[in-house]
């Protein structure tokens with residue numbers, strides 16, 4: 571059967587993991603949750619490093635099934651594991667570190683070639699270096715390539731960017747995006763960062779105290795008001811658009827979607843190309859009518875479909891529907907009252923800024 575099915579119960583001293591998840595068999599699933607919610611413990615159960623009661627099936631391969639007394643040891647599970655800190659062999663060159671990953675797999679079972687991994691992670695010029703002469707980001711790219719060369723059926727990544735500074739993170743994210751676009755290997759990706767989730771995840775699992783608070787397509791969960799991710803400073807929705815036209819005079823690109831269109835600064839994208847937009851709640855404001863002059867270019871008719879408290883008591887979250895596309899706005903409670911905003915009301919969503927993500 572295609573898909574990942576993970577049932578795991580693991581009582582620990584002051585904590586218990588208890589999850590039952592059905593996840594897509596390809597793409598990136600982000601595991602998101604507060605510190606101590608059980609993200610690493612869940613990965614360790616999938617890897618067989620912690621012995622939970624339950625069942626683990628990965629695209630038709632059974633790794634554990636207590637009912638049938640099956641529990642493969644970690645080395646028999648075809649998985650790649652990438653940790654916060656790359657654990658490379660210091661005495662081996664990058665080339666030999668990669669060869670080590672590949673040697674573990676019989677040639678007939680290799681699904682990722684050395685050249686493909688080197689190309690995908692941009693390691694060509696680093697092959698003769700030793701790990702101590704690599705930056706943190708480069709080391710992490712080698713660790714990812716080495717994991718890929720073991721031809722895993724599942725890649726587990728536990729906050730792979732957490733040990734890197736902001737600049738190194740931005741440097742490595744495009745490689746992870748390529749991995750996502752070009753490889754069919756499913757990835758479970760633990761992260762605390764909304765930015766990483768927005769850029770990489772197709773599916774999202776929110777863990778709370780060892781339990782699944784929500785699991786579903788990233789787009790759907792991000793737009794919900796009842797989940798803690800809506801309270802994140804970086805809360806945002808994702809909107810799939812298509813490049814509709816370029817305005818050469820004003821150097822803008824118009825992106826169309828079901829709810830209307832949005833103009834962004836001119837992008838080097840072909841008309842008809844897909845573009846994924848991130849719209850942050852803090853960048854959306856609400857006006858009552860479209861005819862008020864404003865410098866905000868992107869103004870979409872939308873209907874209010876719900877309110878929720880925001881993290882700060884001065885603010886509230888508003889869920890809007892722009893012809894079927896959900897948007898989130900974070901506004902002050904004062905403006906909500908002054909404008910008399912209520913559920914069901916038709917308003918104008920003013921979008922101050924958007925970002926293209928992938």
Ligand SMILES: Nc1ncnc2c1ncn2[C@@H]1O[C@H](COP(=O)(O)OP(=O)(O)OP(=O)(O)O)[C@@H](O)[C@H]1O
Nearest residue numbers: 582583584585603604605606607608609610611612
């Ligand atoms: N071997 C163990 N024995 C007892 N308790 C453990 C053990 N391993 C983890 N825990 C506890 O289980 C809980 C979940 O830990 P885990 O590392 O899975 O959380 P996490 O969500 O990955 O956290 P973080 O984001 O900080 O890495 C924590 O309360 C931790 O103290």
